[in-house]
Amino acid sequence: xxxxxxxxYDVTDYATFSMVSGWLSDLKKYNxxxxxxxxxxxxxxxxxxxxxxxxxxxxxxxEGMDYLECSAKSGENVDQVFEALVLKIMKRKNSPSFAAPSxxxxxxxxxxxxxxxxxxxxxxxxxxxxxxxxxxxxxxVQPARDKKWYKKLCTL
Numbered sequence: 001x002x003x004x005x006x007x008x009y010d011v012t013d014y015a016t017f018s019m020v021s022g023w024l025s026d027l028k029k030y031n032x033x034x035x036x037x038x039x040x041x042x043x044x045x046x047x048x049x050x051x052x053x054x055x056x057x058x059x060x061x062x063e064g065m066d067y068l069e070c071s072a073k074s075g076e077n078v079d080q081v082f083e084a085l086v087l088k089i090m091k092r093k094n095s096p097s098f099a100a101p102s103x104x105x106x107x108x109x110x111x112x113x114x115x116x117x118x119x120x121x122x123x124x125x126x127x128x129x130x131x132x133x134x135x136x137x138x139x140x141v142q143p144a145r146d147k148k149w150y151k152k153l154c155t156l
Contacts, residue, residue: 003089006037010041011069014051017055020038035088043070
């Protein structure tokens, strides 16, 4: 499951903002524990703005969420959006309630197992941190190659 979700709407098109509540409802059905940040995009021209900050602020406050506005076109606030979401996740992650399921630790406790899962298209849960301490495992950074190359490299 995702730990964080960005719900992005177009500040120049009110119809996209009206869809946010539906997206949020869908998200809560499948993952009610994810940190959510509401993001207004296309914020480069205030004259074209169709969704006011007060409307979004009211909705976000009602839902107990934060919201930011950015412009992917100009790059304004884009970094701040991702930083804000990561900070929310990290804040929650440091709390005792944010623990990886015990089954995840046993399914892929080594780097070799993680690579084997990737090579075999396995959907097994991986732990948040994969230790790279196997005696015979060496990490080689190479340009992207096909999966046969990874099998040969890792000799699983």
